[in-house]
Amino acid sequence: MSQFKIASLDNLIVQLSKLPGIGRKTAQRLAIHILKGSHDYAEALTGAIVDVKQNTRLCGRCFNIAEDTLCSICADPGRDHSKICVVEDIVDVMAIEASNEYRGVYHVLGGVISPLAGVGVDDLKIRELLERARTGDIGEVLLALNLSTEGEATMIYLSQLLKNHSVEVTRIAHGIPLGSHLEFVDQTTIGRAILGRQKI
């Protein structure tokens, strides 16, 4: 066992290796990069981390990430507020926005119904979605959940609930491989899937 130990560097490596996709070796490389870098960079990095925790919250309407009461999409009068795209997570909003094919607004469910993982209807923002469909001037609800077994089941469940409201329910399907997560699908495919959405 090596006696070489620098507590502060080791601590940074431990913290970095907790990030998804970062193994011990990568964490070590990043930590040494930060160690050798300027003070200004280290401060900008820590500042950005603290900032993102302090200055963000969930949008009061769609549960996307926001820096104000509403997210920048909900607050944008240039968006089509009669169309709601329902997604599992904030990363899906980012993936769809990157495709540049969607001008409506969103609703972030916070997951999908998954009895095995202990996620039930009440753990998701389903009640809030129905409330928006009921009270808002909504023409279309586009279901864009990941095409996993749970995602499919949740889309069927939502489409049945939404049938009681006078909205058209559509879903993306075209070109998205079964079982795939939207965040890993390329922008062109997501764009095509949105344009080719089907009525349920």
Ligand SMILES: [Zn+2]
């Ligand atoms: Zn919002």
